[in-house]
Amino acid sequence: MADAYLWRLAARNALRNRRRSFFTLTSILLGVSLFIVTRSFVDGIDATLIAIEVDNESAHVRVVPTDYLKEEDYQPLDMPFPDVPGLSKRLADLAPGTRVIDRVSFAAEVGDGRRTLRCRGLVVDRDAYKAVFPVGELPVPPGDEPYLWAGTGIADTFGWKPGDRIFLKAKTRRGTLNALDAVRFAGPISTGHPFVDNYTVILPRHLGAEFLDLPADFATEVLARFPDPALAMAAERLVEAPGSVLTAETWEERTADFRAVNQIRRAAFNIVVALILMMGAAGVANTGLMSAIERTREIGTLMAIGLAPARVRKLMTIEAVLIALVGAVLGVLLGSLVAHHFAVHGLHFPELEQAENVSLVPPVLFFDLSARTIGMAAAFGIGTALIAAIWPAVRASRLSPIEALREDD
Amino acid sequence: MPSEPTVAPGEAGEVVVRLENASRVYNPGENEVRAMDAIDLVIRRGEFTALVGPSGSGKSTLLHCLGCLDAPTSGRVVIAGQDVTAGLTAAQRGEIRNKSIGFIFQSFNLIPVLTAYENIEFALQINGTMNAKQMRERVLEMLDLLGLTTQKDRRPNQLSGGQQQRVAIGRALAKRPALILADEPTANLDRKTSEDIIALMRRMNEQLGATFVFSTHDEHLMGHARRIVRLTDGRIVSEESRPAHG
Numbered sequence: 001m002a003d004a005y006l007w008r009l010a011a012r013n014a015l016r017n018r019r020r021s022f023f024t025l026t027s028i029l030l031g032v033s034l035f036i037v038t039r040s041f042v043d044g045i046d047a048t049l050i051a052i053e054v055d056n057e058s059a060h061v062r063v064v065p066t067d068y069l070k071e072e073d074y075q076p077l078d079m080p081f082p083d084v085p086g087l088s089k090r091l092a093d094l095a096p097g098t099r100v101i102d103r104v105s106f107a108a109e110v111g112d113g114r115r116t117l118r119c120r121g122l123v124v125d126r127d128a129y130k131a132v133f134p135v136g137e138l139p140v141p142p143g144d145e146p147y148l149w150a151g152t153g154i155a156d157t158f159g160w161k162p163g164d165r166i167f168l169k170a171k172t173r174r175g176t177l178n179a180l181d182a183v184r185f186a187g188p189i190s191t192g193h194p195f196v197d198n199y200t201v202i203l204p205r206h207l208g209a210e211f212l213d214l215p216a217d218f219a220t221e222v223l224a225r226f227p228d229p230a231l232a233m234a235a236e237r238l239v240e241a242p243g244s245v246l247t248a249e250t251w252e253e254r255t256a257d258f259r260a261v262n263q264i265r266r267a268a269f270n271i272v273v274a275l276i277l278m279m280g281a282a283g284v285a286n287t288g289l290m291s292a293i294e295r296t297r298e299i300g301t302l303m304a305i306g307l308a309p310a311r312v313r314k315l316m317t318i319e320a321v322l323i324a325l326v327g328a329v330l331g332v333l334l335g336s337l338v339a340h341h342f343a344v345h346g347l348h349f350p351e352l353e354q355a356e357n358v359s360l361v362p363p364v365l366f367f368d369l370s371a372r373t374i375g376m377a378a379a380f381g382i383g384t385a386l387i388a389a390i391w392p393a394v395r396a397s398r399l400s401p402i403e404a405l406r407e408d409d
Numbered sequence: 410m411p412s413e414p415t416v417a418p419g420e421a422g423e424v425v426v427r428l429e430n431a432s433r434v435y436n437p438g439e440n441e442v443r444a445m446d447a448i449d450l451v452i453r454r455g456e457f458t459a460l461v462g463p464s465g466s467g468k469s470t471l472l473h474c475l476g477c478l479d480a481p482t483s484g485r486v487v488i489a490g491q492d493v494t495a496g497l498t499a500a501q502r503g504e505i506r507n508k509s510i511g512f513i514f515q516s517f518n519l520i521p522v523l524t525a526y527e528n529i530e531f532a533l534q535i536n537g538t539m540n541a542k543q544m545r546e547r548v549l550e551m552l553d554l555l556g557l558t559t560q561k562d563r564r565p566n567q568l569s570g571g572q573q574q575r576v577a578i579g580r581a582l583a584k585r586p587a588l589i590l591a592d593e594p595t596a597n598l599d600r601k602t603s604e605d606i607i608a609l610m611r612r613m614n615e616q617l618g619a620t621f622v623f624s625t626h627d628e629h630l631m632g633h634a635r636r637i638v639r640l641t642d643g644r645i646v647s648e649e650s651r652p653a654h655g
Contacts, residue, residue: 012523303503305535306506310500
């Protein structure tokens with residue numbers, strides 16, 4: 001290493017006033033570890049909420065008739081969706097491994113005879129649905145009786161067990177009311193998506209088509225999941241070609257609101273981290289200045305025996321960087337340890353588990369610890385120290401050796 | 410085993426430093442202090458010169474100008490053939506000190522976190538003209554010459570004052586500079602240790618051909634010098650040369 005002797009001297013000098021170095025190191029450690037923890041926390045919110053939305057509700061792209069968006073709250077079944085099979089094929093052709101599903105969303109009411117609950121009903125092809133969404137087995141009960149699956153929240157509300165008979169009511173495509181009073185509960189769906197778990201029931205295609213009087217190949221929405229999430233943009237361009245009556249919502253658009261809120265959260269955390277790192281910077285500058293003042297005579301000696309001013313600057317800077325480096329390494333270890341713990345075990349917010357929709361913080365948040373975050377934290381820690389070290393280092397290098405040697409005379 | 414002592418390059422008698430009508434004035438104006446007044450002085454290679462005079466006579470100022478730590482306000486200083494009177498940056502002055510001059514200080518001024526070995530080695534590392542093997546050989550040679558081989562791993566606070574000054578001499582000599590300047594090198598030492606240190610400097614002068622200029626106001630130590638330059642009020646008032654020992 002070039003100037004290895006300066007590194008050796010700097011390392012020993014850093015150990016000279018251990019208490020002062022320790023406090024400086026600790027502030028860098030805190031700043032770096034806090035940066036990792038808070039950023040992993042916010043990135044975890046992003047990643048978890050995106051995963052919940054993509055994995056359980058809207059996949060990477062959701063296509064609906066443009067007019068449907070205005071009426072979506074009422075979940076109409078009379079909105080035409082042209083050429084569902086053709087669109088599904090075009091989406092599937094975007095990349096090998098793409099999985100596509102069409103489904104029908106409708107306003108439903110379920111109950112146990114005494115109580116009823118308004119909810120969303122979905123009509124899906126079971127196998128296709130399982131291929132797009134990791135919802136588990138979706139067990140099929142024996143016999144020919146009609147059946148449905150319901151989110152765990154609904155099942156828990158009514159105390160349903162697989163095989164129980166339940167009540168289902170909905171408006172058909174023709175606008176007439178239809179009801180089934182002995183639909184078997186086939187099993188719960190547990191996804192982590194509050195809307196799916198608490199407000200959704202799923203009917204298999206053959207039962208739903210008959211119950212709602214749906215024509216063949218009818219759908220209210222088509223969803224696609226790509227091997228690469230970035231393909232959602234290509235799908236959007238494909239769907240929204242000039243003259244199209246369809247609209248595509250990408251996963252980025254579907255999650256834009258909470259990601260925007262997260263940006264605010266990230267900025268707030270960054271301010272806290274910046275304040276701590278500024279304390280660290282003040283510590284580094286103070287350590288450097290005190291060191292330069294206490295060692296004026298020594299620096300003068302070094303310059304007298306030929307150490308160039310640039311090397312004096314380098315020596316003083318290395319001292320600060322070494323302290324920051326140790327602080328940054330320990331900070332990375334501590335921050336990574338904490339973030340990794342929550343990345344594996346998650347941070348639980350039980351009060352959010354009954355939320356109606358994807359909230360701004362998921363009920364179980366898994367931190368997202370990335371190499372980029374670790375690299376940024378270390379770079380900020382060391383960079384801050386480097387900047388803070390400049391002033392004392394320049395001050396030391398500008399000492400006149402003759403004046404410095406007169407110190408303490 | 411350390412190699413044989415290396416003699417500094419250059420011919421005996423060649424001019425190492427020349428001061429021509431050099432003056433150093435502090436606070437020019439009403440309260441000016443003329444620390445050095447129209448000094449003409451030539452130091453030749455291999456000399457062992459004592460600058461003698463009472464406090465405030467200008468010994469230290471003269472040493473600083475000889476060592477490129479300070480510059481005269483008028484006159485001219487030439488070190489190893491290079492005019493260093495004015496116009497040099499701090500870095501250029503540092504480079505001249507690095508290549509041509511060794512310093513020995515009254516308070517030893519060793520780096521407290523480095524061992525005796527490392528203190529000597531550090532000067533060579535700054536000098537930057539030797540590889541690691543050459544440096545090691547040179548440091549061991551110096552430690553041997555100074556009688557410090559067994560103390561090489563001790564830090565300054567584990568050495569006596571005399572031993573510290575020996576290390577400082579080793580640090581100044583290791584790079585074989587054209588000139589070694591010692592400012593009151595024995596002022597913080599007892600009589601016997603002072604004698605030992607001056608004798609050691611003299612031995613280095615004879616064995617290595619090193620050129621020494623040292624300041625002192627100890628009449629007893631002047632007896633070791635081959636040339637005595639007396640100063641009073643910043644002026645050279647007398648010069649005296651003595652025959653070499655042995």
